[in-house]
Amino acid sequence: MTRIGNSDLDVFPLSLGGNVFGWTADRDASFAILDAFVAGGGNFIDTADSYSAWVPGNTGGDSERIIGAWLADRKPQGVTVATKVSQHPDFKGLSAANVRAAAEASIERLGVDAIDLYYAHFDDAETPLEETVAAFGALVADGLVRHTAVSNYSAERIREWIRIARELGVAEPVAVQPHYNLVHRETEDDIIPVAEEFGLGVVPYFSLAKGFLTGKYRSTDTEGQSSPRAAGAAQYATPQGLQIIDTLERIGSAHGVSIAATAIAWLHAKPAVVAPLASASKLEQLPDLLAGATTQLTADEVAELDTVSEWTPVDM
Numbered sequence: 001m002t003r004i005g006n007s008d009l010d011v012f013p014l015s016l017g018g019n020v021f022g023w024t025a026d027r028d029a030s031f032a033i034l035d036a037f038v039a040g041g042g043n044f045i046d047t048a049d050s051y052s053a054w055v056p057g058n059t060g061g062d063s064e065r066i067i068g069a070w071l072a073d074r075k076p077q078g079v080t081v082a083t084k085v086s087q088h089p090d091f092k093g094l095s096a097a098n099v100r101a102a103a104e105a106s107i108e109r110l111g112v113d114a115i116d117l118y119y120a121h122f123d124d125a126e127t128p129l130e131e132t133v134a135a136f137g138a139l140v141a142d143g144l145v146r147h148t149a150v151s152n153y154s155a156e157r158i159r160e161w162i163r164i165a166r167e168l169g170v171a172e173p174v175a176v177q178p179h180y181n182l183v184h185r186e187t188e189d190d191i192i193p194v195a196e197e198f199g200l201g202v203v204p205y206f207s208l209a210k211g212f213l214t215g216k217y218r219s220t221d222t223e224g225q226s227s228p229r230a231a232g233a234a235q236y237a238t239p240q241g242l243q244i245i246d247t248l249e250r251i252g253s254a255h256g257v258s259i260a261a262t263a264i265a266w267l268h269a270k271p272a273v274v275a276p277l278a279s280a281s282k283l284e285q286l287p288d289l290l291a292g293a294t295t296q297l298t299a300d301e302v303a304e305l306d307t308v309s310e311w312t313p314v315d316m
Contacts, residue, residue, distance in 0.1 A: 001043075002274045004201035005174035007147045009116060011044035011080050013268060014293035015203050017279030018047030022062030023055050024281035030066045032283050035074070040290040044080045046177075046203070046277050048121055049106050050087035060088040064109035072111050081110060082175075082203075084121035084151060094124035096135035103144050118145040119177060122152045129157070130164050137170020151177035151205075155190035162198055173200060177277070180204035180270075182213060182244055182263055182309045183236050192272055201274035204267055208260055208278055212236040214288075215245050215259035240311050247308045251301045257291045264292025269302045 001010040016037045021030040034045070047067055053060035064083060071079070083106050086094050091102035106115060118139065120132060139145040150158055150173050158176060165172045176195055180187040181204065195202050208214055211233040218237055245259060252262035260278075267276040276293075280286045297305075 002201075004117070004147070004203075004274055006199050007117075007174040007201075009080050009147060009174070011275055012042045012293060013275050014042060014264065014289055015044045015046045015082070015275040015277040016042055016289075017205070017277050018045055018063040018067055019051045020063075020279045020281040021047070021051070021066040022058060023052040027066055027069070029281070029283070031070050031073075033280050033286060034067070034070050036283055036286050037290070038074075038076050038079070040286070042290065042293075043076075043078050044082070044275055046082045048084035048087065048119075049091060049102055049109075050084070050089070050121070053087075053089050060090065061105065061109050064106055068109050068111040080116045081112065082117035082119060082149070083110070083115055084119040086121040086124060094120055094127045094132040094135070096131050096138075099132065099135040100139065103139050107144060114143055115139075115145045117147050117149055117175060119149045119151045119175075120153070123154070123157055129160055130168075133161055133164045134168055134170065137165065137168060140171040147171070147174045149173045149175035149177065149203075152179075155194045158191070158194050158198075158200075172198075175201040175203055175274075177203045177205055179206050180267065180273075181207050181209045182248075182266060182305065183209050183241060185309060188270075192270070195272040200272065202270075202272040203275050203277050204273060205277045207264055207267055207276040209233065209236055209263075212241065213245070213248065213260060213263035215249060218242060218245065244305070244309050247305060251297065251305070254301075255295050255297075257295050258288045260288040261292035261295055262297070264289065265295040265297050266302060266305050268293070268295075269297055 002013045047063045050060050051063035085102040136148045178187045178191045217233040248259045248262045264276050278289045
């Protein structure tokens with residue numbers, strides 16, 4: 001287990017993404033994936049109140065409802081659930097009133113007494129940051145949220161959030177969730193230093209670059225691909241991107257694990273990272289994710305992957 005920042009949350013070093021629940025994984029498939037995740041030692045589940053409002057027929061909160069039903073049915077012990085606010089169709093933005101109403105709605109859908117880790121999903125330029133920080137602090141003070149966090153915030157805005165929290169004397173964020181993987185390393189220049197400075201746990205999303213770092217997409221031609229993420233993943237299939245895949249495959253083979261597991265293991269080796277975030281829409285995808293959480297790369301292997309990925313592809 002690993003500790004999230006300076007919180008009391010001890011979690012398995014992989015966060016299971018709930019964005020697929022109610023989208024590419026129906027209720028039964030989602031239950032099976034969650035069951036297998038816990039059976040494999042997992043205890044950290046990530047979702048958002050907006051998942052998956054983009055699917056025809058969904059309204060938002062769909063993932064939370066599935067996770068809530070699973071929690072009620074299985075009653076697992078020691079599971080940490082993270083969710084987010086600002087993008088639900090009925091709860092847009094980060095005004096104080098909206099943050100409170102959205103948190104109460106998430107608690108009801110999840111069927112929990114309090115949210116373990118509550119993220120500001122995206123920065124809200126239209127709401128004063130002081131108002132948002134105070135609102136998150138009030139949720140902790142009132143027992144609706146155990147710990148707060150930020151996602152998709154710039155380094156400057158994270159610093160400002162922490163400054164305001166300290167001035168107000170309210171709970172500071174314990175985690176940050178940025179876009180970070182072997183083909184998107186800009187995070188190392190700004191977010192990682194801030195996380196190290198303030199003791200924030202880093203929970204990277206797109207850990208597998210929309211599926212590219214599974215090795216499944218080795219061509220920019222996605223004709224015939226049924227996955228809804230195929231086009232996004234295939235954009236990384238440049239000569240440099242394929243060189244990363246080849247290196248991952250060779251290093252992974254030495255450990256007896258997959259390309260995907262090796263990509264997750266590389267993230268684990270980076271400063272401040274506590275639990276890379278990855279999702280599985282099919283049960284057979286989960287073992288690779290779990291293996292990535294427990295695979296330890298050597299310093300030389302990490303350095304080799306650092307070197308081969310020292311370029312930046314098209315901005316995704």
